[in-house]
Amino acid sequence: MTISLPERPSPGAQKAFVPPVPIVRALPSGVPVWILPEPALPLASIRVVLWGGSMEDPAGRAGLAALTDELLVHGAGDRDAHAFAACAERLAIDIGTSTHSTASTVGLDLDVLHLETGLDLLADAILRPRFDKSELALVRDQIIGSIQQGQDEPETVAAWVAMREFWGEGHPLAHPVDGTEGEVSKLTRRSVMASWRKRHRGGRACIVAAGALDPDEIVSHLAARFGDWGRRKARRRKVPGPPVRTRTDCVLVDHPDATQSVISVVLPGVAAPDLRLQPLMLGVTALGGIFTSRLNRLMREEKGYTYGAKAWLDAGYGCGTVEAKASVKRESTGEALVDLFGELRRIRDGIEIAELDKARGARRTSVIEGLATRSGMASIHASLFEDGRAPDALRKGMARLESAGLDTVNAELRAVDPDRGVVVVVGDVKAIRAEVKAALPGGWRTVSVPGA
Amino acid sequence: MRAIAIPHDTFTLDNGLHVVLHRDPALPQVVVNLWYDVGSRDEAPGRSGFAHLFEHLMFMGTARTPGGSFDELMESSGAWNNAWTSSDATDYFEVGPSALVDTLLWLEADRMSGLADAMTQEKLDLQRDVVRNERRQTHEDAPYGELWLVLGEAMYPPGHPYAHPVIGSHEDLEAATVADVVSFFREFYVPNNASLAVAGDFDPREVRSSIERTFGRIPRGQRPMHARPPAVDRPQKPLVELTDKVQIPQTSFFWHAPAAYEPGDAELDFVALVLGDGRASRLYQRLVQSGLAIEVDASQQSLPLGSMFGTTAMPTEDHTVEELEAAIDEEIARLATDGPSAEEMERARNQVQSDFLHGLESLRSRATILNRYWASKGRSDWIAEDLERYRAVTAEGVRESAARLTPDRRLVARVRPE
Numbered sequence: 001m002t003i004s005l006p007e008r009p010s011p012g013a014q015k016a017f018v019p020p021v022p023i024v025r026a027l028p029s030g031v032p033v034w035i036l037p038e039p040a041l042p043l044a045s046i047r048v049v050l051w052g053g054s055m056e057d058p059a060g061r062a063g064l065a066a067l068t069d070e071l072l073v074h075g076a077g078d079r080d081a082h083a084f085a086a087c088a089e090r091l092a093i094d095i096g097t098s099t100h101s102t103a104s105t106v107g108l109d110l111d112v113l114h115l116e117t118g119l120d121l122l123a124d125a126i127l128r129p130r131f132d133k134s135e136l137a138l139v140r141d142q143i144i145g146s147i148q149q150g151q152d153e154p155e156t157v158a159a160w161v162a163m164r165e166f167w168g169e170g171h172p173l174a175h176p177v178d179g180t181e182g183e184v185s186k187l188t189r190r191s192v193m194a195s196w197r198k199r200h201r202g203g204r205a206c207i208v209a210a211g212a213l214d215p216d217e218i219v220s221h222l223a224a225r226f227g228d229w230g231r232r233k234a235r236r237r238k239v240p241g242p243p244v245r246t247r248t249d250c251v252l253v254d255h256p257d258a259t260q261s262v263i264s265v266v267l268p269g270v271a272a273p274d275l276r277l278q279p280l281m282l283g284v285t286a287l288g289g290i291f292t293s294r295l296n297r298l299m300r301e302e303k304g305y306t307y308g309a310k311a312w313l314d315a316g317y318g319c320g321t322v323e324a325k326a327s328v329k330r331e332s333t334g335e336a337l338v339d340l341f342g343e344l345r346r347i348r349d350g351i352e353i354a355e356l357d358k359a360r361g362a363r364r365t366s367v368i369e370g371l372a373t374r375s376g377m378a379s380i381h382a383s384l385f386e387d388g389r390a391p392d393a394l395r396k397g398m399a400r401l402e403s404a405g406l407d408t409v410n411a412e413l414r415a416v417d418p419d420r421g422v423v424v425v426v427g428d429v430k431a432i433r434a435e436v437k438a439a440l441p442g443g444w445r446t447v448s449v450p451g452a
Numbered sequence: 453m454r455a456i457a458i459p460h461d462t463f464t465l466d467n468g469l470h471v472v473l474h475r476d477p478a479l480p481q482v483v484v485n486l487w488y489d490v491g492s493r494d495e496a497p498g499r500s501g502f503a504h505l506f507e508h509l510m511f512m513g514t515a516r517t518p519g520g521s522f523d524e525l526m527e528s529s530g531a532w533n534n535a536w537t538s539s540d541a542t543d544y545f546e547v548g549p550s551a552l553v554d555t556l557l558w559l560e561a562d563r564m565s566g567l568a569d570a571m572t573q574e575k576l577d578l579q580r581d582v583v584r585n586e587r588r589q590t591h592e593d594a595p596y597g598e599l600w601l602v603l604g605e606a607m608y609p610p611g612h613p614y615a616h617p618v619i620g621s622h623e624d625l626e627a628a629t630v631a632d633v634v635s636f637f638r639e640f641y642v643p644n645n646a647s648l649a650v651a652g653d654f655d656p657r658e659v660r661s662s663i664e665r666t667f668g669r670i671p672r673g674q675r676p677m678h679a680r681p682p683a684v685d686r687p688q689k690p691l692v693e694l695t696d697k698v699q700i701p702q703t704s705f706f707w708h709a710p711a712a713y714e715p716g717d718a719e720l721d722f723v724a725l726v727l728g729d730g731r732a733s734r735l736y737q738r739l740v741q742s743g744l745a746i747e748v749d750a751s752q753q754s755l756p757l758g759s760m761f762g763t764t765a766m767p768t769e770d771h772t773v774e775e776l777e778a779a780i781d782e783e784i785a786r787l788a789t790d791g792p793s794a795e796e797m798e799r800a801r802n803q804v805q806s807d808f809l810h811g812l813e814s815l816r817s818r819a820t821i822l823n824r825y826w827a828s829k830g831r832s833d834w835i836a837e838d839l840e841r842y843r844a845v846t847a848e849g850v851r852e853s854a855a856r857l858t859p860d861r862r863l864v865a866r867v868r869p870e
Contacts, residue, residue: 003565003670005516008516008517008558009554009662011555012554014480014529014549014551015549015550041812041813043809043810081741082731085730085731089729089731089803090795091802092802092803092806111454138741138743141743141769142746149700151699255697256697259593292520292523300582304582306585307582307586307589307590327585328585329585329588357528358530360530361531362532365481365531365532365548365549372814372815373810
């Protein structure tokens with residue numbers, strides 16, 4: 001028996017959404033402070049973001065920035081590693097670091113009842129890390145363990161190899177952020193100290209604070225703790241581009257007996273800050289950023305040989321890539337390569353207005369959701385600083401997303417060239433080599449995992 | 453400690469559908485969360501993985517919303533959706549602009565009323581392939597993933613609802629038929645086996661009216677019967693040894709534990725926090741700080757038919773899983789003898805309160821919490837009582853719970869490099 005329902009309702013008129021712009025202040029030393037008050041819950045999230053990151057790892061010392069950053073919260077000021085952790089954990093203060101290729105961040109998430117203790121820990125971590133030898137050895141072993149675990153994960157291996165092959169050996173973005181086993185094992189306290197002195201300077205920093213915070217009070221608290229940190233200005237290094245290619249580099253990595261093959265494609269994209277970023281992001285979202293995107297529709301919903309296929313724009317400071325990825329059933333590897341590259345070529349002919357509307361809606365919803373938590377608000381704005389963008393870049397970027405026309409988006413998509421990038425396939429090489437070569441004729445090379 | 457609440461109204465339609473409305477107009481967004489009281493525990497013999505496979509089929513369209521137009525309609529207006537299946541629940545949710553709330557509700561009512569009528573062999577075959585790929589990606593090719601495929605049968609007697617993995621076996625997935633889909637739908641996807649939560653920026657009167665006009669037309673079904681086996685006290689085996697394509701060995705302990713919300717459940721959450729949460733925790737200090745392990749954790753997985761308490765650790769290059777096991781045993785025994793310190797109790801309480809507060813941040817999280825309490829306690833307004841449950845935990849209660857974690861009552865699961 002069919003159950004009747006009323007006609008499907010048409011969507012009502014969408015309410016306008018304008019992202020907040022942070023209140024911008026500065027510490028006496030000049031370090032900018034971006035504040036996003038949100039009093040609904042007694043929580044706060046603070047991010048100290050410093051441009052730099054793993055791209056500044058010296059040759060032969062891959063992983064130095066990540067090791068140095070992690071050690072900041074393993075003992076600082078008067079507290080050794082145990083006392084530091086005990087103080088934070090007793091009050092459920094979450095303090096941690098993250099290292100990207102172009103920036104480092106020290107983050108604090110807490111109940112505002114414990115704001116002053118949290119800020120004491122934050123200032124100690126950034127200004128007075130101890131770098132105790134025992135902790136250095138321990139964290140180094142943990143990172144090596146994590147690298148070894150990554151070597152066992154086909155998707156992680158695909159990401160590492162794709163970056164190395166795309167940027168080229170020796171490029172500052174070519175190595176994994178955590179480094180390689182061999183190079184991390186040789187890192188010393190002396191090199192860690194040098195990395196900290198070079199990178200953890202106020203002249204590179206911005207502090208983002210979101211949550212139940214009074215702007216005057218938080219600036220006062222920060223000024224009391226960060227003193228004149230930041231007097232010396234630093235110049236940001238330019239990121240060199242990838243090698244110019246005349247054809248796609250095709251690379252195989254052996255993962256014997258794998259039941260799936262991971263396919264990863266990296267193509268030149270647009271760096272931040274750039275006005276082309278939003279239109280290209282919309283186009284790439286239509287390609288692989290939502291469930292009904294072209295890639296997922298074809299490779300998962302029509303062909304059924306993958307759990308999901310996606311594409312995204314990774315636009316960092318001075319560097320940008322368009323990337324696509326899918327883990328596919330081993331026996332469908334060749335067909336998946338044909339389909340994936342077919343869609344990458346077809347997208348250059350442009351998308352339809354309905355696809356643009358979907359992409360625009362998805363981006364809008366994603367931004368609103370991101371701003372629903374204090375940590376989301378702080379992290380989104382920390383990323384803007386990391387990418388060299390202004391405090392109001394989210395609002396301006398949203399306005400560009402809303403106004404980007406089909407012609408503009410399609411013009412940016414025409415510049416996406418699948419024949420000028422890198423494709424990496426991690427899988428059971430013995431089983432897939434022939435079909436991979438047939439699917440995408442080219443000079444396929446078999447390479448090893450970075451550092452293995 | 454702070455007061456915790458999620459303001460909301462509830463009502464029940466004549467057909468038994470439980471509805472929760474939580475209004476928060478801070479952002480122009482709405483979340484619809486439809487929770488069905490069905491999971492892999494309800495699968496028939498020889499049909500492991502079916503509840504999860506069915507979840508995938510719920511996106512394959514109806515006569516009124518054919519093909520892929522469920523997702524197409526949603527994404528055309530800036531919404532997105534997803535779902536998850538566990539041993540005990542299947543939860544569907546949508547996030548989108550507030551202006552879309554009526555459409556989201558209609559789409560959920562449409563598939564609750566008409567999915568089975570439009571089911572075909574082609575849809576089943578396609579999603580079966582997708583799910584089998586998910587199994588390969590998340591279990592077979594994932595490091596240490598094989599453990600989660602065999603854990604159920606090592607812990608529970610044959611036929612127990614938790615004895616098989618949610619993802620199922622390739623063989624059982626292959627065996628699923630269109631008739632199975634229709635039968636499962638008729639039995640479990642009925643309004644009186646579900647709770648609908650709407651959270652965000654909406655007019656409660658209009659939304660209630662919209663729900664009554666759509667979901668209100670769907671007839672009540674038979675109230676599904678869920679198996680209620682007696683609590684299990686000991687695992688089926690003392691030891692499982694696996695090999696995998698990994699470089700670092702791993703060892704885990706698993707114990708049967710009191711069911712979710714039962715006496716002893718909150719205490720074991722505290723045991724997990726004292727033993728394994730953070731760098732000041734006992735196991736981190738004993739195993740990682742001393743150089744025995746590269747990582748260690750402890751957790752209480754709270755489940756309606758009986759929970760599972762576990763620890764997992766990975767040795768450093770110069771040490772073995774057996775050394776880690778001995779050290780973990782000693783630390784548990786120490787906690788069982790001396791109990792936690794006052795500082796450890798304060799740390800655990802603050803951590804729990806912080807987790808509750810952070811759970812209130814996003815609309816999506818709030819909608820899930822409201823439905824989870826309905827499913828577990830029969831009431832959506834249980835968050836304050838839940839927090840109270842943790843506030844009432846005593847050091848002696850934590851000690852007693854740790855004392856139940858004895859070597860003779862646990863499973864040891866080791867994964868070694870091939």
